[in-house]
Amino acid sequence: MQTHKGARSHQEFEGCTPTPKGLGDSTHMVLERNWEHQAPMYSRIYSRGTADYASTLIDLEKAFQLRDRRVRCIDEGTPGGIRLTGLGILLGFDKAIEVLREAKVEGVHPHEGCGACDLHAKKVCTETKPDEIGIEWGKKLAAELGVPYSGFISADAMSRPREGHIARAAYYDGTGRFDCTGSLGLPPGFVVSRRHLNNHVDYARSEAEIAITIALGPHGYGMERITDETPFMLVAIGDPADPMHSTERLMDELRPLELKLNGAVRVDGFTAPGRRI
Numbered sequence: 393m394q395t396h397k398g399a400r401s402h403q404e405f406e407g408c409t410p411t412p413k414g415l416g417d418s419t420h421m422v423l424e425r426n427w428e429h430q431a432p433m434y435s436r437i438y439s440r441g442t443a444d445y446a447s448t449l450i451d452l453e454k455a456f457q458l459r460d461r462r463v464r465c466i467d468e469g470t471p472g473g474i475r476l477t478g479l480g481i482l483l484g485f486d487k488a489i490e491v492l493r494e495a496k497v498e499g500v501h502p503h504e505g506c507g508a509c510d511l512h513a514k515k516v517c518t519e520t521k522p523d524e525i526g527i528e529w530g531k532k533l534a535a536e537l538g539v540p541y542s543g544f545i546s547a548d549a550m551s552r553p554r555e556g557h558i559a560r561a562a563y564y565d566g567t568g569r570f571d572c573t574g575s576l577g578l579p580p581g582f583v584v585s586r587r588h589l590n591n592h593v594d595y596a597r598s599e600a601e602i603a604i605t606i607a608l609g610p611h612g613y614g615m616e617r618i619t620d621e622t623p624f625m626l627v628a629i630g631d632p633a634d635p636m637h638s639t640e641r642l643m644d645e646l647r648p649l650e651l652k653l654n655g656a657v658r659v660d661g662f663t664a665p666g667r668r669i
């Protein structure tokens with residue numbers, strides 16, 4: 393997934409995943425309900441921008457208080473903690489360990505139906521099921537890091553429908569302490585722990601691109617729903633106390649993704665609460 397290049401990579405990604413089972417009627421209805429539920433938030437986000445929108449959220453501060461430092465996938469269904477696609481399985485073991493050690497990760501949570509594990513399985517041509525790969529990978533990381541293996545997150549325990557993604561945004565977090573579920577007013581979204589990927593910026597951007605690919609693909613809202621009028625939002629979250637991770641700087645990193653997709657992706661951002669330097 394590190395070589396996604398806009399629409400072309402979108403097709404490549406689809407080619408790497410199993411033939412979509414198709415979203416069942418009930419899943420489809422859940423996705424539709426979620427679309428409607430998020431519609432008022434997005435009408436304000438699209439018209440006012442995320443910075444203005446975020447400034448109206450009285451509980452925004454709570455989105456910057458991690459409840460734990462366990463690593464989870466960027467998937468919107470596994471919120472909280474430190475985030476890395478497939479727990480870093482596409483980054484490689486040594487780099488994943490370096491990132492997770494620096495992030496002071498305290499536990500490891502693989503999840504059911506992880507697309508990154510599925511892609512890894514295809515890359516290395518193994519018959520092992522992606523869920524088993526995820527569990528094995530998680531246990532290997534935990535052992536090397538010397539932290540507990542914190543358990544497998546089943547699809548039923550995830551905060552999204554089993555087969556579908558409801559995220560219309562990916563947060564590109566420059567603070568290292570962001571959890572969108574902390575604030576009631578923030579829409580669900582993928583989270584890229586950009587703050588912990590300073591040595592791997594291209595990879596961080598590729599995680600944002602994976603989020604786009606999923607949202608625009610057969611397991612997300614797709615290109616019928618995500619259009620230039622209702623674009624997928626890439627939301628940079630700047631650290632007010634660190635110019636290296638300013639909103640503007642992170643938005644610049646994301647711009648190449650916006651340019652690729654003819655308006656179906658919009659880059660925006662806001663700065664975390666706190667004193668600016």
Ligand SMILES: [Zn+2]
Pocket residue numbers: 465466467477478503505506507508
């Ligand atoms: Zn995953």
